[in-house]
Amino acid sequence: xxxxxALNQCTILARSExxxxxxxxxxxxxxxRIYREKNADMKTLKGKTFAVIGFGSQGHAxxxxxxxxxxxxxxxxxxxxxxxxVAKKLGFKVYDTAEAVKRAxxxxxxxxxxxxxxxxxxxxxxNLTKGKTLGFSHGFAIHYKTVVPPEDVNVIMVAPKGPGHxxxxxxxxxxxxxxxxxxxQNPGKDAKKIALAWAHGIGGTRGxxxxxxxxxxxxxxxxxxxxxxxxxxxALVTAGFEVLVEAGYQPEMAYFExxxxxxxxVDLMNESGIAGMRFSISETAEWGDVSVGPTIIDNATKNxxxxxxxxxxxxxxxxxxxxxxxxxxxKFNRLRKAGAEHEIEKVGKRLRGLMPWIKxxxxxxxxxxxx
Numbered sequence: 001x002x003x004x005x006a007l008n009q010c011t012i013l014a015r016s017e018x019x020x021x022x023x024x025x026x027x028x029x030x031x032x033r034i035y036r037e038k039n040a041d042m043k044t045l046k047g048k049t050f051a052v053i054g055f056g057s058q059g060h061a062x063x064x065x066x067x068x069x070x071x072x073x074x075x076x077x078x079x080x081x082x083x084x085x086v087a088k089k090l091g092f093k094v095y096d097t098a099e100a101v102k103r104a105x106x107x108x109x110x111x112x113x114x115x116x117x118x119x120x121x122x123x124x125x126x127n128l129t130k131g132k133t134l135g136f137s138h139g140f141a142i143h144y145k146t147v148v149p150p151e152d153v154n155v156i157m158v159a160p161k162g163p164g165h166x167x168x169x170x171x172x173x174x175x176x177x178x179x180x181x182x183x184x185q186n187p188g189k190d191a192k193k194i195a196l197a198w199a200h201g202i203g204g205t206r207g208x209x210x211x212x213x214x215x216x217x218x219x220x221x222x223x224x225x226x227x228x229x230x231x232x233x234x235a236l237v238t239a240g241f242e243v244l245v246e247a248g249y250q251p252e253m254a255y256f257e258x259x260x261x262x263x264x265x266v267d268l269m270n271e272s273g274i275a276g277m278r279f280s281i282s283e284t285a286e287w288g289d290v291s292v293g294p295t296i297i298d299n300a301t302k303n304x305x306x307x308x309x310x311x312x313x314x315x316x317x318x319x320x321x322x323x324x325x326x327x328x329x330x331k332f333n334r335l336r337k338a339g340a341e342h343e344i345e346k347v348g349k350r351l352r353g354l355m356p357w358i359k360x361x362x363x364x365x366x367x368x369x370x371x
Contacts, residue, residue: 035181035209040200044193045071051104052076053097053119055083057164058137059110062202063092065171069201076100076107076123097123106194108135108158109147114325117146128153133194138221139214142184144318154191155184158198159217167202176206182214222312227305234339237262241344251347259348 045066052063053076060083067073075087076097087094101107101124111119120141128134133154141147142155149155160167162177170177179202181195192211199209225231237259244254268277278286311317324332339345352358 032210035196035199035205035211037200037205039209040196040205041193042069042071042197042200044190044197045106045201048072048105049074049103050106050108050198051100052108052110053100053124054110054112055081055087056110056112058160058167059108059164060086060090061160061164061168061171062108062110062137062158062198063087064090064168065202066198067092068171071201074100074103076104098127101127104132106133106135106198108137108198109141110137113138113140114146114322116141120147131188133188133191135195135198139182139218140222140318142214143218144315146322149185151185152187154186154188154194156191156195156198157182157184157214157217158195158202158204159221160202160204170207171203174206176203178207179204179209180212180217181209182212182217184214219309219312222317223305223309226312226317227308233262238342238344245343251343252351255344255347255351259344260351 048071050066050071050073052059052066052073055063055075055077059075063073063075073092075092075094076099077084077087077094078097084094095103097119107124107128109116109119109124116136124134128150130150130152133156134149135155136142136157137159139157139159142149142157157180159180159182160177161179162170167177179199181192181199183191183195185191196205196209199205240258241251241254244257245251265277265281268280272279278289281289308317324330352360
């Protein structure tokens, strides 16, 4: 079953019992409607100027995809941004942020979460006039109130469920990363139409678009990143690598078993779910999965995940992250550096060099020039 079919069949199921984590949450409709290409009208954006503020991972993907969907896109960047040259080379008109906001009908703030509040106060707020639409690809700034827009502008979100470079790549391949939309303010009575047109223009309706809220998107997105997709997986992979190497096995063997093969397994899960993945592996692997896996990721781990969710819900994580940025990201940069210098990175770089079919990608310079 492909991702589109999976989305078409998905439902959001009600929990039978309320817990401390969800008893005060807003109720979301139990059956999620999936919006497709037929539900979006690109004429909604005809005659409008769409400003993308920032040109990083999500910014460059939305800008390029919308441009190729015949939307009039301009880019807003601060003076001296290294992304200016990249955006101009790709054929965009680039303006200082404040000027881009003045010229635009729809403004997509594609800056880092912790920078959005500062950018909004400096360049956006005074130029955000009645009737404009302010957009985001993540609910952090609105949900945690680092941005409080005036009541006479639409406030919407279009959040692809994947990194910007994948949003761009799949669009060029005729595919599309599924997306979420959310409406926070709708004084113009056209916010949802604009959100659906935007989602369609970046390829989201090809994979399916689900409506959510800023609160739900923010909290579930942060939870997924921290405990499963990024934090959970990278910590699990690194721990597995270390256990094997410390037990005397060759680092190359540890890399293949704990990192390289992960993509192959995840691809199977992406295509047909956990059950489909289990169908494709050996019975020995499946027995190890169902009998040993739950002893590794056990109730103690689940309780830690619940604590992580609670910190997200009560704003503790956001407060901590904002403070870390105000201090110059010292701890963050230290942890990032330590991760980049781990043995698994050195072994992986050497082994990937033996596989020319794995595209070499540079992580230096502007995100938009990632290749």
